[in-house]
Amino acid sequence: MLSRVAERVYWLGRLMERTENTARLLLVRHNAVLDLPKEVQPGWDLLLQVLGAEETFARLSGAATEKNIISFVFGERENPSSIISSLAGARENMRTTREILPSETWERVNSLYLSVARRSNKDLPRSMRHSVLNNIVQSCQQVTGMLAGSMNQDAAYQFIRLGRNLERADMSTRIIDAAAAGLMGNVDETSPFRNVLWISVLQSLSAYQMYRLNVRRSVDREGVLAFLFQSTVFPRAVAHSLQQIEDSMKLLPEHKKASDVVVNLRRQLRETDFSTLAGPDLHLYIDALQLQFISVHSAIGVSWFAHESQQ
């Protein structure tokens, strides 16, 4: 498999996952608006924090109103983390690797892109949000399913999987970070809404029902953190994503250097006691973790994409 193609499908995996996660984030935020009383509602700018897009937003879109933030996150092409930008990037990577992907996946991604592009310069009114966002999430999952069900599980597939899982781990930590820091700040320890807020964190990651099934205890801080970081059965938990990354790497040639980085990271994560990590410590921990994700990303690049001429 060509290194250039491997790199493109890796980014395809990342950007499709980013598209799906961003849509989920908007969807959950939208639902929270409907659930929570005004005084405990997190500000819309929390979304910008999660996506690390505060500066870009300030430069491009002015006042942090619901309407502005939604269109910035949904359809602003100048915002590199918007849904339309991620999708355009995914489509472009796919367009240049079509020859190795099942053709129906390209058709699905292309038609999703076209439908989002048609909406991208319009507002997304509350009445439309659910159906539009939900359609994006479902389409992304369809593509994941099509790839799992109709693509050779060869090197190309492993690169898509690497991209998807690394992006997923990264996004999970961003959501937890923003929730723990931004969201909890406003709410008193004893407030009855604390639980509701932790539930909405689980929901952002489609983890609520799975938490219930797997953890069998009330929704509280320790429980949620341990589940989202360390669960080896929940697909959006960080530990699970890392496990997938390691599995994929081990199916690729010359993987030792890269997989060692992941093996270390997994051990570190396993040994962390989340009940003692509170407030600023948690934030520092997550920061360090995200730096580690970057080193996984670099290790992938060095092992399979970068080419020094050996001849």
Place this chain on the structure above:
Amino acid sequence: MAQPKITSPKPYTRARPRATIDWTNYVPGEFYDEIISSPGRARPATRSLAAFMRKQTIKHLISRQQAADLAIQEMGITFTVYSEGQNIDRSWPMDIIPRIIPLKEWQVLERGLIQRLTALNLFIDDIYNKQKILKDGVVPREIIDSSPEFLKQCVGAKPRYGVWSHVCGSDLVRDADGTVYVLEDNLRVPSGVSYMLENRAISKRVLPQLFERNSILPVADYPSQLFDMLTSLSPRRVAHPEIVVMTPGIFNSAYFEHAYLAQRMGAELVEGADLVVGSDDKVYMKTIRGLSQVDVIYRRINDDYLDPEVFRPDSALGTPGLFRAWRKGNVGLANAPGAGVADDKVIYTFVPAIIKYYLGEDPIIPNVPSFLCVDPRQRQHVLENLATMVVKPANESGGYGMLIGPAATRKELALFADLIKKNPRNYMAQPALKLSTAPTLCGNNIEPRHLDLRPFILQGKKHYVTPGGLTRVALRKGSLVVNSSQGGGSKDTWIVDSEGS
């Protein structure tokens, strides 16, 4: 030109519009129409299509056309046009009414195309080796000497089977009296075959009923024919030679096709930077396992850009050393560099003589009568009759830099007269043909539109011709320009066996 009338006065406002297609109102006029010979009369091979359409409402046809357009958009069948310094990706335009050629007629054309490519390959091989045809004075030496497509670097090269142009696209047109001519040969990097395949896929999706009634030759095995031809060029005798398609990249107008063919053949799609030529003069590609040897390159990149060591030194699209690897016989290149020497529009005028010289046969498909501007007498004739001529530069493709006399303004005519006088070697001219037409859905009507046909011919160890080819149609009324880069559309092309039905 007249159009078939809709028998109901207000077809779109009725709840149940019953207006159907009425061929008696379709008037091909002075042109040869591929489907309707005279108002109300279909040609024998097209009767089933004409009868089917007679039962359809125009509204139904429009809805089928919309379904086709949507499918094309969703499948991402696109081509890229250069306009004002920008690349724009456009959906591929296809008219759903197929163009039909009877099998009997096609079999003759098929033989003619094979004859032509065989002779052209003999010619190229001769030009780069013994040059017998020049010594015998059949083709003037100065035409080769002054041709920018003659590559000195290729002199003495001996590609396998003596074949230089492995994939050829020849454009056929039909004049008012029904004669089919070869308009030009594309021996370098002809494109369009993927659209031929996709047009068929779309037709089957939107008009499946028609496939039950007609026996239509299938086109779908082109990628495997191409793959077999490429395999036959492998220098290494291995069970599974490594075959790659080489593209200039996503910004090339035919990128869609490069990716499409690579996918259908299960070959890697490579860019110049993915390849490297080793100190052993072999070609390798950069993979996730390190370097891996390449046996055959189906290159869709022009000679100029192929290898910066030999051709344009500023080319970032090619691979340094590629030419060297080919000359040493370490890699197969399709098409071989230098093949363009034979699709020069001036050489074109000699093709009948070339066929006679190498094969001792008369051409099965005639050339369009052509005038060489380099010859003073012929040039005089061209300049005097410019308004009825089509003038082509020797080395342009895609319909760029052409003059269509009957459609040109006085200013354009004067400009071309000047150009011809300044650089006669660069121009040839042909009388403007009355290109044949076929019924085409134009807005809410069915009208005749002019078309041509580009079949694709493969030559390696053996020959293959696509059954039919890509029909291109000029969508503007009266226009003769069929190039998609200039507002042309396309049609699915059916070779129909009407004998058995």
